[in-house]
Amino acid sequence: MVNKKGLSMGFLVALIIVILSFMLIAGVVFRFMSDAEEKQAEALCKDSVALRSVASFKVLGTEQKIAPLLCQTIDKKISGSKEEVQQIIADKMARCWDIFGEGRYKTSVFENTNAFSGGSKCFVCSTILVEEDNDFVGDGVSAQEFKDFLRTTDYPKKNIKYLDYFQYGGGGPGYVIGVLTNEGIKPDRAYGIAFKAKSTSGVLVPELTAGGTAAAAIGITSIAIFGIGTGGLGLLAIGAAGISTTVSDLMTKKVTTDGIILVDLERGIQKEFFKNCNLVAGIAGT
């Protein structure tokens, strides 16, 4: 004689175990897929940058690029302790630098030709939302603190400090700038990581200075970046009153080096920043 109660109980337990297992496995798989998606997008972008450079050719001494860029901005949520958040942001900045050639290319990766001079262009590699976390204790990470982190912490993939990697360690010259508020990096705020290409000195059109005379050299004067409550010139914090002066000083001076910029996406800063840096759209139209 079959025990019907025993049968149904056993079936129920088995069913619950199957459902729980499915949820666990699905969670892992979806997380893996989303990480994989992000890595896939980064790899595609990096390959398109490399192909664009390899496939460029010279005509009458000017460089022409024909392969398109296949890049998109990646949105990411992060959380953790202060050190973990700084590490993740630094890694994303390093990845952005790596994707766009580490400053190795002589002409801007965004320009199709270097026949004419052009202002610099930016591409936002990723937007990062820092979420609340019990481990993130105290005030935000100030601009000075984050600059100290980049100066003193090793970038594991290259075995040199992050700051050195941005400035020369990838092979080409570069720089890193932060445009943050006095609150620095903290939960419930969003930040953008952008690659800023070098200004192009036109081969056919001589570069002009603001005074109107042809310049024998570009970038002979340091950028005068000002900030209120600044934590350091290279990585600076700016108050509301100083936004326009600070950002436009940075963006309108001709800088013949590629750079990585961490920018607080607070509305006022974002507006000023992207007003002054010609944004390159990604393949997703973002």
Place this chain on the structure above:
Amino acid sequence: MVAIKKLLSYIIPLVVLVLFLLFYYNPTGAFESVKDVVSDVNASIDDLIGAEEVTASRPTLPPAQQAEVDKLISTMERMKSSTTKFCFDNYGGFSSLGGTTITLTYNEQKKSTAIEVLRGVGGVQEVFYKEIEGVKPCVIAGSEDVVDKFYDVFFGEWNYGVVRPLERKKVYLENPALGQYFMPVKQIMITFDSFQGMMEGNIIRIPVLPSNIINEYENFNDNGFLYKPDNEHICFFPTGDNDEDGLDEDYFSNNGDEFSIPQQLKTGKINSCS
């Protein structure tokens, strides 16, 4: 007969092969010529195809500028350690900075002043960094009141021939409640700038102040002097017209004027920190 024909059909191709190999592979043969042509074609393709690349090395300061920065730091550290109050010292000044920017930034948490130097490609790379503990930056400028009080303390004796009592000096120096004769600041920036190819020279800027104060070209003619008002501040001298932009540069020159800082130090009228 058949055998000879067979032999010839083997030998002739063999001889042709040997001749061909000799022709092609000998040191001055066709193979070398083909190699030369191919490598020339390769080089031309390299010139035509592929983006040009640049290489980078660790950015550094020119030795002369590094020496000037080192001297500034050693002077500030010496002043910090000195027990003499209300004293002056000299770091030698900066030659034309060109593409270099020096910033001094006070870190409230660490209670130290960070000295950061930017240069490198485009003038935006950090080439030097050092922290000096226990030091806060200040300027003798920023408001007319500050400059007037400092002037009264150290140069007022010669003002329009009126001899001011020494007690007046002590009042400002030892009674901060009467008002500051120096201005503590969070950051000082020193660099080089020019205006349309003229008025070229080093400039000093204070980012926390409104943009119309301490904003002149060539306003850092301090002749290398620094001032220590108390146990933690070290003041720089922006130069102006004895107004909010700073003192007149004549007060720092070596022209032998009785009221100038170099002369007052020589005669012992004012204190030296070292």
